[in-house]
Amino acid sequence: MIKQEALIFEKSVSGRKADILPMCDVPETSIDTMIPEVFLRTEEAALPEVSEIDTIRHFTALSQMNHGVDSGFYPLGSCTMKYNPKVNEAVAQYRGFTGVHPYQPEQTVQGCLEVLYQTDRMLAEITGMERVSLQPAAGAHGEMAGLMIIKAYHQHRGDTKRRKIVVPDSSHGTNPASAAVVGFDVIEVKSNQAGGVDLEALQAVMSDEIAGLMLTNPSTLGLFEENIVEIAKIVHQAGGLLYYDGANMNAIMGKTRPGDMGFDVVHLNLHKTFSTPHGGGGPGSGPVGVKKELVPFLPGPVVESGTNGYYLDGDRPLSIGRVKSFYGNFLVVVKAFAYIRSLGAKGLREASEMAVLNANYIRAGLCEDYELPFGKTCMHEVVFSAQKQAKAGVSALDIAKRLIDFGYHPPTIYFPLIVKEALMIEPTETESKETLDAFIAAMKQIAREAQENPEVVKSAPHDTIVGRLDEVKAVRKPVLTFSQKADA
Amino acid sequence: MASYLSTTGEEQQAMLKKLGLTSRDALFADIPGAVRLNRELALPEALSEMELITLMRELAQKNTDLDSYACFLGAGVYDHFIPSVVGSLTSRQEFYTAYTPYQPEISQGTLQAIFEFQSMICELTGMEIANASMYDGATALAEAVAMAVSQTGRNEVLIASTVSPEHRQVVQTYAHFKNVRVREIGFQNGTIDLNELEASCSAQTAAVIVQSPNFFGVIEELSRVADLAHQQKALFIASVDPLSLAILRSPGELGADIVVGDGQCLGNPISFGGPGLGFMATNKALMRKLPGRVVGQTTDHDGKRAFVLTLQTREQHIRRDKATSNICSNQALNALAATIYLTLLGKAGLKEVATLCLRKAHYLHDRLIATGKFTPAFTAPFFKEFAVIGTTAPEGLNKALLGDGIIGGYELKKAYPEFEYGWLLAVTEKRTRQEIDQLVEKVVKHCD
Numbered sequence: 001m002i003k004q005e006a007l008i009f010e011k012s013v014s015g016r017k018a019d020i021l022p023m024c025d026v027p028e029t030s031i032d033t034m035i036p037e038v039f040l041r042t043e044e045a046a047l048p049e050v051s052e053i054d055t056i057r058h059f060t061a062l063s064q065m066n067h068g069v070d071s072g073f074y075p076l077g078s079c080t081m082k083y084n085p086k087v088n089e090a091v092a093q094y095r096g097f098t099g100v101h102p103y104q105p106e107q108t109v110q111g112c113l114e115v116l117y118q119t120d121r122m123l124a125e126i127t128g129m130e131r132v133s134l135q136p137a138a139g140a141h142g143e144m145a146g147l148m149i150i151k152a153y154h155q156h157r158g159d160t161k162r163r164k165i166v167v168p169d170s171s172h173g174t175n176p177a178s179a180a181v182v183g184f185d186v187i188e189v190k191s192n193q194a195g196g197v198d199l200e201a202l203q204a205v206m207s208d209e210i211a212g213l214m215l216t217n218p219s220t221l222g223l224f225e226e227n228i229v230e231i232a233k234i235v236h237q238a239g240g241l242l243y244y245d246g247a248n249m250n251a252i253m254g255k256t257r258p259g260d261m262g263f264d265v266v267h268l269n270l271h272k273t274f275s276t277p278h279g280g281g282g283p284g285s286g287p288v289g290v291k292k293e294l295v296p297f298l299p300g301p302v303v304e305s306g307t308n309g310y311y312l313d314g315d316r317p318l319s320i321g322r323v324k325s326f327y328g329n330f331l332v333v334v335k336a337f338a339y340i341r342s343l344g345a346k347g348l349r350e351a352s353e354m355a356v357l358n359a360n361y362i363r364a365g366l367c368e369d370y371e372l373p374f375g376k377t378c379m380h381e382v383v384f385s386a387q388k389q390a391k392a393g394v395s396a397l398d399i400a401k402r403l404i405d406f407g408y409h410p411p412t413i414y415f416p417l418i419v420k421e422a423l424m425i426e427p428t429e430t431e432s433k434e435t436l437d438a439f440i441a442a443m444k445q446i447a448r449e450a451q452e453n454p455e456v457v458k459s460a461p462h463d464t465i466v467g468r469l470d471e472v473k474a475v476r477k478p479v480l481t482f483s484q485k486a487d488a
Numbered sequence: 489m490a491s492y493l494s495t496t497g498e499e500q501q502a503m504l505k506k507l508g509l510t511s512r513d514a515l516f517a518d519i520p521g522a523v524r525l526n527r528e529l530a531l532p533e534a535l536s537e538m539e540l541i542t543l544m545r546e547l548a549q550k551n552t553d554l555d556s557y558a559c560f561l562g563a564g565v566y567d568h569f570i571p572s573v574v575g576s577l578t579s580r581q582e583f584y585t586a587y588t589p590y591q592p593e594i595s596q597g598t599l600q601a602i603f604e605f606q607s608m609i610c611e612l613t614g615m616e617i618a619n620a621s622m623y624d625g626a627t628a629l630a631e632a633v634a635m636a637v638s639q640t641g642r643n644e645v646l647i648a649s650t651v652s653p654e655h656r657q658v659v660q661t662y663a664h665f666k667n668v669r670v671r672e673i674g675f676q677n678g679t680i681d682l683n684e685l686e687a688s689c690s691a692q693t694a695a696v697i698v699q700s701p702n703f704f705g706v707i708e709e710l711s712r713v714a715d716l717a718h719q720q721k722a723l724f725i726a727s728v729d730p731l732s733l734a735i736l737r738s739p740g741e742l743g744a745d746i747v748v749g750d751g752q753c754l755g756n757p758i759s760f761g762g763p764g765l766g767f768m769a770t771n772k773a774l775m776r777k778l779p780g781r782v783v784g785q786t787t788d789h790d791g792k793r794a795f796v797l798t799l800q801t802r803e804q805h806i807r808r809d810k811a812t813s814n815i816c817s818n819q820a821l822n823a824l825a826a827t828i829y830l831t832l833l834g835k836a837g838l839k840e841v842a843t844l845c846l847r848k849a850h851y852l853h854d855r856l857i858a859t860g861k862f863t864p865a866f867t868a869p870f871f872k873e874f875a876v877i878g879t880t881a882p883e884g885l886n887k888a889l890l891g892d893g894i895i896g897g898y899e900l901k902k903a904y905p906e907f908e909y910g911w912l913l914a915v916t917e918k919r920t921r922q923e924i925d926q927l928v929e930k931v932v933k934h935c936d
Contacts, residue, residue, distance in 0.1 A: 004596075004792065008604050008831050017836045020571050024844055025921040026851035031735060031843065034850050035869045039707050041737050045611045047835040052573060055832045059577045062597035068585035079587050082493050087537050089579070096548025101561050102761030103898060104552060105890070111550030112760045125530050137623035138817035141802070144929040153683040171694050177804035177814035182665045184807040209531075217911070224518035254529050255516050261523045271817070275492075279821030281588040281620065281781065283763030299661075321661035323749075325654045326761025327563060338544060342490035344534025352494050353512040354500075360515060362501045377507075377515055401593070410591055415805075432494035433503060464593040466794040474786035475799040478775065480617045482607035 002465055005061040007142040008048045009482045018052040046483070047448035065465050066280070067409050073435050075362075077381045077412035077424025078172070078220065080250045082355075085342070088275070088335040095220035097334050102326040106311050113310035116327060117303040119287075119337045120183045124342075126348070127246070127266050129257020133298045134328040139247060139324065142267030142286025143178035143214075148320040149265055149290060149297040150212045150241050151182055156297075156318060159239070161213035166240075168197050170221060170416040172247060175214045184211060191418055195221040197231055206238035216245035217261065218252070218379035220416040222359065222424070230323035232262025241265060241294075250428070251356055251380035254349025264291045274336035285332040299323045303448040354429035355380040362425055365440035370445040375420050381426035385419050394457045396421040401468065402449070406442040455465060490537060520567040554758065556893065558923040560852075562873045562914025563703070563898040564625070564750065565758045568731070568841070569918050574755045574828050575662025583798065584821055588781070592796045598820065599795035602783040605827040613747040615769035621823035622766030622815065625750025627657040629697065629727055630662035631813055632746045632768065632894050635777045636695035636723040637668050637792040638812065643696045644669040647686055648680040650702035651727060655905035659697070668694075678706040678866030678875070686716050693722040700739075701729055703848075703903075705873030706866055707736065714743025724776075730754055730767070732871045734842040746770045755829025756822050765819035765826060776802060779813030844917035845872035848924065852915050855928045861935045865900075865910055873914040875900060875907070880935060882911040888934040894927055 014118070032040060050058070092098075100112055103207035116134055123132040136142035147165065154162045165179040166187045176186040184245050187205050192198040196219065213235045217225045235242050244258035244266035250273045267463065270276045270285040278284065290298060291352045299322060301314035312327075343351060363372065364384040370384040386396040400410030401424070412424040427436060449457050461467065495503070504510060516524075535543060559567040578584065579877070589602075591593030602620045609618040622628035624672055633645050647656060649672045657670070663670045674681045680698055681864060689696060696717040700708035716873060717724040726739035728749045733739075739747045752764030770778055776799070783799035804811040833841060849872045856862045856876055865875035878885065886896035900910030915924065 005600065007600070007607075009607065012834075017834050018571075018573075018832050020832070021569075021837065021840050021844065021917065024847060024925070028849050029847055029850060031846065035707065035735070035871070036848055039736055040871065041733070041735055044835055044839065045734060045738070047608060047611060047833075047838060048831050049834050049836070050831060052832065055573055058831070059601070059828055060580070062601055063577070063580040063582040065596035065600070066582040066586050066598055067591075068582045070581035070585050074587070076587055079585060084585055085490070085492060087490075087540060089584075091541065091544035093575075094544065094548035095553045095555050096545075096551040098757035098759045099553035099555055099567075100551045100760045101554065101559060101567070101758050101895065102565065103561055103563055104895060105886070108552035108890070109760065111547040114547055114550065122531055137627070137819070138815070140814045140816050141623060141742065144814055148661070151665060173803075173805035173808050173811075174814050174816060176809035177807070177811040179771060180809040181662075181814045183667060197670065224516075226518050226520060228519055229522055252519075256519050256523050256525050260525065278585045278587045278817075279584050279819075280586045280595075280601075280824065281801075281820030282623075282817040283819045283822055284817040292686075296682070302591040305866045321664070322654060322657040323627070323659060323661055324762070325624050325652075328761075329623075329763035331762040331763055334544075335776050338540055341532060341543065342537070342540050345529040345531045347491055347534050348529065348531070350491070350493065353515070354495065357500065357503055357512055360507055364507055369668075377518065379515075400591070404591070404594055408585075409594065429490045430494060431692075433499045435494075461593050465596055466593055466788040466792050467790055469592050469788050469794050469796045470786045471796055471798070473803075474784040474796050478617075479785040479800060480603075480606055480782060480798075481610045482604070483610065485614070 002064050004465060005058065007482055008058055011050055011054060011058065012048045012234060014049060016049045016051055017178055045160045072407050073439055074409040075411050075425045075427050076409055077426040078247055080426060080428055082428035084275055084277040085339065091338050092331045092334045097331060110309050113303050115334055115337050117310050119306055119333050121304040122340050123268060123287055124289055125483065126253060127289050128257030129266055130292040131295045131298060132287045132289035134287045135299045135324050136283060136286040136288055137324050137329050138284040139267060139269040139286040140174040140178055142288045143174055145299055145323045146182055146243055146265040146267050147178055147182040147184065149294055152245065152297045152320050153294055154211055158333060159246055161209050164209050164213055166205055166213045168215065170219055170418050171214060172220060174243060175245060191265065195219060195223050196225050196227055199227060199230060202231065203234055206234060208239060209434050210238050212241040212243050214243040214245060216248050218248045221374055221383050222378040222381040223374055224379055228261045247272060251352055253352040255352055259291065264294060270332055270336040275339045276332045276335040283329045283332055285329045323349060336487045342417040351429045358427040358429060358431055362440060363434055366443050369444050381424055383419055384423045386421035386423055389447065389450040390421050392450050392454050394454050396423050398457045398460065399423060399446055402446050402457045403442065404461035405463055408439060489853060490910050510772055513734055557895045558919060560896045560897050560927060561895050561917065563912060564654060565761060566914055566916055567758060567918055568753050568795050568916045570755050570757060571832055573832050574825050576823050577828050578821055583824060585902045592794060596795060598782050601824050601827055603785065603795050605823050606783060608676045608830045609767050609769050610829060612730050614738025615747050616771045617775055618767060618769035619778055620783060621818040621820065622780060623819060624764055624766045624769055625727060625748060626658035628748035628766030628768045629655050630659045631779045632725045632748050633659055633663060633668065633811065635774060636725060639774060639777055640694040640723065642692050642694035643667065644671065644692045645697060646671050646673050646685065646693055647697040648699065650675045651697060651699040651706060654704045657819060678704045678868045679708050680713065689716055689720045689722060691720060692718050695723040695725050697725045699727040701732055701871040704866060704875045705870040706868045709870060710739055710742040731842050734838040743783060743888065751826045753824035756825050763819055765822035777812055780815045780818055782875045808848060841917050845915060846918055849874060849915040852913060852924045859928060859932050861932060872916060873912060875910055875912045878909045878911055881909060885931065885934055892930045894930065
């Protein structure tokens with residue numbers, strides 16, 4: 001049985017410790033002869049005082065309050081919560097990867113450099129780009145680097161008027177946030193009736209001040225942007241560049257490539273498409289890839305291959321500079337490399353095909369029970385609206401919480417912003433037909449409950465360790481640390 | 489090849505039939521012909537698990553690893569001991585296969601662990617609040633600059649040239665695109681030149697940035713920097729080694745407004761530089777400017793204590809282009825490793841690790857100086873890393889040491905050309921007296 005767990009500070013017993021360190025084998029010089037007293041702490045930091053088994057029990061108990069991909073279905077739209085292969089975790093733990101210092105001489109890190117170089121080449125092929133930098137640590141970080149590249153490119157051409165980035169109103173929140181971080185002004189364009197970019201609205205905002213357009217395709221509605229060729233033409237004719245948000249790349253591997261669609265810059269989320277685990281919120285990895293003319297602007301250093309093996313090329317005068325220490329979240333790259341090498345071209349294509357088939361199977365299974373704002377074939381995710389249920393007083397949030405009672409992680413809700421009461425479901429390719437059938441049955445039952453017994457949905461979840469939380473209180477009276485709690 | 493799919497061919501046919509389709513390819517009819525990829529991707533042949541393991545082992549073996557070599561290289565990431573408990577717990581799938589804890593009812597484990605992480609970071613730094621982690625120390629510093637610029641409405645920052653070169657480069661990249669001016673302040677005896685700082689700090693200064701122990705391993709006089717910054721109503725940003733804070737006075741006590749740092753040293757392997765974690769702490773006055781995820785305590789509808797992501801109106805998914813930062817994913821699993829490490833080591837253990845590093849670093853320092861082949865680069869106090877000036881270029885020394893099974897120090901001239909013979913050595917608790925003695929012995933031999 002899962003119980004609530006006290007904070008580790010509350011379990012602390014003065015004087016208790018886990019004895020794990022070796023004896024000091026050098027002279028035990030007194031600290032204040034090495035560091036003047038004025039620099040020294042007078043009161044010890046109040047860290048916990050617990051034993052090894054206390055530590056193990058505490059964090060094991062915490063883990064049991066979590067739902068992971070291995071626990072059950074996790075159809076969180078836009079997040080691609082597919083199975084994370086165990087072999088990738090195992091190989092990433094080899095000491096030849098974990099026990100390597102980034103400043104070791106290049107001849108002693110050839111294996112690491114090879115992984116980075118080969119991953120760059122493989123991701124470039126998958127996306128239709130020329131080169132890929134693996135330095136960004138997450139999707140948003142990759143976006144930021146990509147937008148910096150766009151800005152640097154225009155500035156290098158002396159085209160300093162281009163200060164605006166266009167994003168559709170259906171875009172991920174990170175798109176406008178990243179553009180702002182890089183010092184761009186953001187222009188939002190409305191979507192058309194079919195959920196795509198409104199070509200007239202796009203044409204209307206084009207000018208010589210436009211640096212580029214950020215787009216994800218398939219869109220956040222899970223739909224393939226059929227007008228992509230026209231969109232690319234409009235933006236390029238205005239002198240702008242096209243930025244591909246790779247969050248939805250899991251739909252199109254081996255079917256089409258951002259580079260072929262006309263995109264100039266792309267970021268990927270290795271922790272989505274390439275199956276590296278999300279870790280409860282990172283570490284991720286957000287490689288940024290570019291077309292040939294933008295290669296000089298990539299963050300440095302870049303791994304190159306020469307007659308004496310692989311080397312780091314840091315002599316890149318047009319580079320935007322460094323966006324992170326060292327070479328990115330290397331171990332995450334190792335796992336993605338292992339994944340791509342395991343699946344190969346056919347395996348990646350089949351992964352995308354099954355991701356799309358699974359999403360459409362759910363679409364077909366639920367389209368009579370939930371409103372489908374866009375009726376056509378979806379890609380790797382399907383967006384429903386709970387407006388029908390809302391009339392009975394049951395919101396998308398209530399449905400999400402009720403799904404927890406069935407053992408499922410809820411879908412993404414209230415996103416994209418342009419769909420009311422949105423429920424965004426992304427099953428991923430690794431789920432079986434029985435899992436999808438059971439999920440569809442649960443969703444149907446919830447739809448019935450919304451009409452016949454709405455209270456059971458509105459009061460969900462019923463079996464979790466805590467019920468719905470008072471989030472307003474958390475904001476109004478923020479308690480962010482244990483000591484604050486003690487003060488309160 | 490490996491496949492992680494679960495449906496059989498027959499099942500797929502049944503699913504397609506329900507959609508009125510006959511092939512999976514028909515699902516992609518919306519992709520215009522002109523942009524279709526009508527071939528397989530040109531990728532290396534797919535591998536079975538056995539073949540993959542062979543390949544990965546070969547690649548790993550092409551690297552020299554720190555189990556086979558004694559490492560005296562630091563310069564930002566450090567070869568500290570990681571107790572088995574850390575990996576054992578972080579490899580629990582409930583932690584590592586979960587997404588960001590947006591659904592608190594089934595994420596209390598991650599949320600409570602982050603709350604404990606925030607609490608421990610505040611204990612160490614002496615600050616009031618902390619976030620759930622940043623990508624690394626460098627990006628945490630760059631985000632701190634953005635906070636200071638936003639808070640003060642000024643757009644110039646002063647950064648000590650004793651701050652890690654890579655951290656300065658990342659700050660420079662972020663600042664350049666925001667039109668923030670970054671001015672470097674020189675050093676005297678390995679610490680920031682306080683006279684130059686005083687002369688440079690003005691009503692245009694948004695923040696003063698100092699690292700302690702700095703890149704040379706030297707402990708900076710943070711309270712004097714804080715005073716100079718505050719005289720001009722600029723913020724003081726301190727970048728710190730969290731391990732050092734087991735024995736050093738906290739930056740909070742010394743007047744820092746924002747404290748950042750790299751947390752790799754807390755239970756995370758070096759891993760060729762990533763993933764580790766950054767951390768960020770500040771005071772309540774700057775709470776609404778704090779980037780990234782923050783966990784707060786609240787109650788559920790029955791009044792039970794519970795934890796939840798909070799203050800989200802700062803964040804990109806709500807504020808979009810008005811957000812304080814674009815960060816969303818951070819380094820949660822690495823922050824969990826740090827939390828477990830700090831729990832297991834605890835109050836006494838962390839101080840023991842710090843003291844071991846301090847004593848061993850001083851032991852090596854004194855032995856090297858005693859050989860007569862080196863002079864101290866600076867006389868200011870240091871923690872676990874120090875710089876010496878040799879009589880020969882350090883790259884030759886490092887090359888020779890590699891043959892002895894030793895990874896030598898950082899060649900200072902890579903970032904500070906004025907120190908042609910400068911050598912920066914880090915000594916963690918993992919280095920034994922025997923390894924240290926052997927380094928000294930070999931160095932003497934190679935210097936002759």
